[in-house]
Amino acid sequence: MIDLKEYHETEVSYLLAECMWPDNERIFQELNKYKADDSRKLYGRFMNNELIGLIGLIHLSTKEVELKHIAIRTDYRRQGIGRDMINEYIKKNEINKMIAETHEDAVNFYRNIGFEIMSLGEKYPGVERFQCILQG
Structure with a gap:
């Protein structure tokens, strides 16, 4: 997974809209929260150089997180990508x-x-x- 804090906002916004009320102002606010707050993490999964999924998390402590956002592009759903992203993050960060x-x-x-x-x-x-x- 790749850190999306500095990634192209248009693609990230599109996926965030999939898991949020698709209000441009709210999406913009969430993206800014991820960029400004070190306790927030935003990661993406790529396939064929395209962003196909993302997870957004808030670290509540070193070993506890809130999964705030998860979105998989419609044409990639039901392939285990979301599950894999969650499991990878948990394992890598010892959550x-x-x-x-x-x-x-x-x-x-x-x-x-x-x-x-x-x-x-x-x-x-x-x-x-x-x-x-x-x-x-």
């Missing part, structure tokens, strides 16, 4: 605990790679959210 928050459409992705799932209830009107925890 003991990874947490994430997601919605119902993505909860099975986390469950299938070993995260424990807990409902947070209806965090936004009509939208149930889930906390996902992976302990190593």
